[in-house]
Each structure stands twice: as structure tokens, then as C-alpha cells.
Amino acid sequence: DQQVKQNSPSLSVQEGRISILNCDYTNSMFDYFLWYKKYPAEGPTFLISISSIKDKNEDGRFTVFLNKSAKHLSLHIVPSQPGDSAVYFCAASDADSGNTPLVFGKGTRLSVIA
């Protein structure tokens, strides 16, 4: 049973536009959420995180929104750049930090078209 779901396997966006990647979770014990980016033949790279006590966290072009009541989070990338093309994973932890075992979604492949 998938506790973290990324229902869109792929997404294509024009360069300069906004990319919105979605993630849903089922476990109400999850308290901390992270987004990772993965290029082929590399390990996942941390992008941004959010604690359940917040509903928004921003870092440069990346913003994560959390809706606890809906058990939904999203990653916004503005403006999208060709170098953003990668697989994006949503991950969750039942602790209040990212330094405990993470549960990952299956990922969304983002293609940014120049």
C-alpha cells in the first residue's frame, strides 16, 4: 500500500512557465516532507522540505505548499528551466525532521522544453 503517492508519472512544461508537481499521502503520522530531484546515474539530491507546522516554504525558484487537512503537498518551480528536467520524488517522515527513515513516492518525470 503506497503511503506516498505521486499520481502523475510525467509532466512537460515550457521553459519559463510554472511547473507544479503534486504529492498525496495517507499516513496522518507523517510530520515532515521533502522533495528530492534525481538525474540519471546519480543519487537523489535534496531540494526543499517542509514541517507539518507550516503550510509554505520557499527557496529561490522552489516553493512547497502543504495542505494537512487534504494530506496533499505540491512543489512549484518558477520559472522552469531546461536544467530542471529530472525525476522528482516526494518523501515523508513520521518524525519532525528529515533524519529518520523516509517513505518515498514513485516519482514524477519533469521535462522542461526550451
Add this chain to the structure above:
Amino acid sequence: DTGVSQDPRHKITKRGQNVTFRCDPISEHNRLYWYRQTLGQGPEFLTYFQNEAQLEKSRLLSDRFSAERPKGSFSTLEIQRTEQGDSAMYLCASSLTSGSDTQYFGPGTRLTVL
């Protein structure tokens, strides 16, 4: 900058053989994690250590799998009597214990069992 390193990067073995992978974490990180990723899936947690103590093992970690971190620095993951279903990318990550620090991943070891 010495990130997380893994060795080997690729391993091809025949069914029934034993294999061992090594992970060297970021030097000041006292937590070390092992994950497995198969095609089309996100990383799945296997086990993790704080210093030399193994804190948790996933039910995915069958009796054929064993992980060690004898001196609290590098870690090894051994798979005995490999099966074709063990073919996957094995990812190692490390983190600090305190604060909301995140996990930093290595490039992974790709195992192919023939």
C-alpha cells in the same frame, strides 16, 4: 567536497553468489541509511545506523541481507545467495542526528543478478 561515496558503482553477479557493497558517508554524519530502488519506484528504506548501532530494519530486509557499520564510519551491505529479484539500485544516504537536517545520497550501486 567529499559527499557520500559508494563502491562499486555497478555489480553483475550470477544467481546464488554473495555480493558486498560499501558506503562512505559524509565525514561528520553519524546517521547512515540504506535504500533500494527498483525500476519505476521510489527508494525504499532498508535499514539505518546511528554511529555503529543499527536502529531499524525494514521487513524488506530478508535474512539474506546483512548490514554493518563496525566503527561508526563506513558501512557494508551484504547480500547472500543473490536472487534475480535482488536486482536494483542500492542507495546509501547519511545525515546528522540533530535538527531538521536532511539525508544526502550517494550515487548508488546498481546490482544485476543474472
